[in-house]
Amino acid sequence: MIEVNDSELADKIIEIRRKNLNKFRKDFKEKPVKYWLEKDRFLNKIGTSLVVILATRGCNWALSSGGGCSMCGYIYDSPVTIPDSESLINQFDLAYKASIPVRVPLAIKIFTSGSFFDEREVPKLAREAILKRIVMDKRVEELIVETRPEYITHEILRECREILGEIHFEIAIGLETSNDNIRHNYINKGFELKDFERAVSIAKNTGVSVKSYLLIKPPFLREREAIIDSTISAIDSFKMGVNSVSFNPCTVHKGTLVEHLWKLGNYRPPWLWSIIEILKNTSEKLNNKIRIICSLVGTGSKKGPHNCGKCDARIREQLNEFTLTQNPEVLSNVECECKQEWLDYCEAEFIWNQITNE
């Protein structure tokens, strides 16, 4: 764990952060940032997930002198006033109501845009109350919470495990890439691979599953490099004993370094073709040994992963189809004229070193 940040990027990130924290953060409105139901991939079937993004104090890494991550603008979703335990429980209850019509199987995903196990964000009292509510619901088969690895301890996981009983419990960690250099120099993530590995081994010891979030195309990486990086990271995740990988194609968040680069014409979110290639590569190499998920945000817009504009909607459907079915065949019959352009782009980037934002 790198407490004092020595990344070259940190200064710039902190500068952007400072400028925007007061500008973008709003007052607390006694409800979650967002919650919704979605069709989702379970361990071996398709079901429904309730996704809740709790409004908390915000990610400690983003608030710290380390500056936070270069692509993440979720910190601006956290309210100016800090919600207490009671308020967090109320938020969860409010979202939970939305799941009432859902039949089995149900999965619940709790995000805080930070760490569920950071007690500054979610105090022990709130955590236990929420878990106890979930275990009461017999429909729930899976629970997924998100956290940075430094908050994962034997103690906390054992406690959770005890409360949750039969429910499949998975902790999702934003590894982003298995390459320490990229994570340190381009993302400014603030932890190293060995921190992640430590967290995985604690999880294994306590019977908890791990999902690694992998960022497709961190800033400063060229398209071809990003494809290679994500593929390698997925394989590394598998080798480390991770149960699921979730690819997150980078989107341009407001008030981030990535947005700064994007405005200068120095960053283009990944092509959908690149995502297809990564999913094909990884599912071929990992061959259904782990769950491979691709969660798309902002697809088709200039600030999100996109192709030419004509094929984006169609390809998004196919990518979602892959996540649900885990069948790589659904990706094989995608075609569009812009595929050639993407191939050119991957090559020309090496020669020209210059990106077009289109």
Added chain:
Amino acid sequence: MKNDKKGIFEVVKHDGPGRMGKIDLIDKKILTPSLIHAHFHHINYNSEKIVILNVLPDSLEEKFYTNVFITNTANPFIYPNLNQNLEDQLTLQPNFLTVPCGSFVELEWKTTQSFFDILLKNASFFKEMVGKNHLAVPVFYSKYSDLCEKQIDTLSQIGFDMYILKNLGEIMGNPRQLVEFIVKVRERIQPDSLVYAPGLIHPAYYSHLIYSGVDIFDTTLMIQEARRDSLLLEGGSKKIGELVELPCNCQICEAYSISGMVKMPSKQRFYKLLQHNILFATSVLKRIRLDIREGFLRERVELSSHYSPTLAAYLRILDKNHFNFLEEYTQIAKKGIVYCIGPESYHRPEIERFRKRISERYTPISGIRTVVILPCSAKKPYSLSQSHKRFREVIRHFGKGLIQEVIISSPLGLIPRELEQVYPAAHYDIPVTGDWDQEEIEIASASISKYFEKLDKETVLIAHLDGGYREACLKASNLSGKEVIFTEISGNVAGEKSLSNLKRALEEYADLSGAREVSKIDSLRKVVDYQFGIGAGEKLIPNNADIKRDRMGNVKILLDRKLVALFNQTYGLFKLTLRGAESLANFGYWIEFDGATISGTNLFAPGVKDADPQIRPEDFVMIYNCSKELIAMGISNMSGLEMKRSKKGIAVKLTEKKMD
């Protein structure tokens, strides 16, 4: 700093900093400036590696390709293992190994600095491990000029065979940054290193970049435009759908119609358009190579300046900020005419150099009491023109050689009569309308007033001028504080009325009392001074020299019946013999040969131990051996600094060698 490694590139001919050369690859030679093919593995066939740049063949068939070098130089953060990278490159056996660098997005001074540190570390590693191979290195533009400069300096000190200009995209629209970056690189690296400008560069930019010393371009733009259904044209590109007829006579435009092209499957159309685009770019380069052979590159650059304001600004900034850089590589004379069409010609290096030499190397002939200032003529040398014949008839009337004649012209400034045959005074051509713009008046008056300041106080100045000439002279008179008598011009300057006014003015004001008669020798000495420096004339042409003319009318200088020097009218220069060179022993233009005797008819750059930095291409030079004896004469093919630093290429074409 010449090491044992054999050079891979040879400069064949200069035209300013632009050059035509040969790259010696394993299986073939490529002429530069040239276009190399960006090998995209999905466009061409067999490669599993990501990008290999290949020599562009005349056809798109792969069998003609040669691996030049690899540009997928790995990102050091992802592939920190340099040994592995090197091994990977070695298995592909390209002609150049490339120092890996990855990509680079400019952010803060600190991030740029740490990026450059990695680049320089990798560069040193490659030089150390595979210094015997030919090496290419990326050199990055950075807005932090201190870091950028340090990077260029360090890389050029390590020494590479090719420099790849990176991040040009940031500055393609910014002529000032573009000029400064390219010139900075070109000035500091070894003169026989190649410069490659990769990426999306339109052929309209080629002549400008080549003139600044770039040797290689690639086909990235041609591929991109073809993919967008666009055809490259002179100043830009056009989508096929927007055209009524195909724009040229290349084999593609000849063979297809617009509607035929539109109906084609897109993949086929892509290849057709690509072929047109590549043919277009190569034809531009062929024209430029021809221009360099003929010495017309500058004219091509001036022409191309009209494609866009960016290009026009590029040339202006280059001329204004980098005269020394341009002048060093600009030939002292060339066969053919120097065209000065518009304002972009006012500061071309030959012209600027002439004005500089008049001010630095010319001293008025002593004993001159009266100077007549005349306008130039279209015919060169001026004295052969009808108008000058008439002027001289009037002036000679007062005595041969008693009155000094000087001529004013734009953009040359002031030309003393004795120098009217030197290059480029007898070799330039301008559109003569008599209308001068402010800048022309500025330039000419500066040159005239510098001349005025060299004259004795009492010298009588009589100007027989009208229009812009008169204005420039008036301004010079104000600048220098010298009084000038202007004759009255009525109608044509060379008309009878004006001439009689000139005659009257001379009768009234000319000071002939103590005037010394100026001899032919006096005049010729001034030409020698102009070519070799002040004082050279008296050394080369002593009072007992004989002046003769050969059958072609060229002036010969003989000493004890032996030829000393011959004036070549085509080049406007004296050609020296060894006999003549001996008397100019201490006047510069020397080359120190790294040996005792030269065999063959050329002196090659590796044999040059040291050379006078004032040597320019086409200068007459004197070659001394290691024991400081004059052993040969010749015409230089490079600048002095360049031949000293180059590992390859002809430095001097010998004209005469000392017989033992």
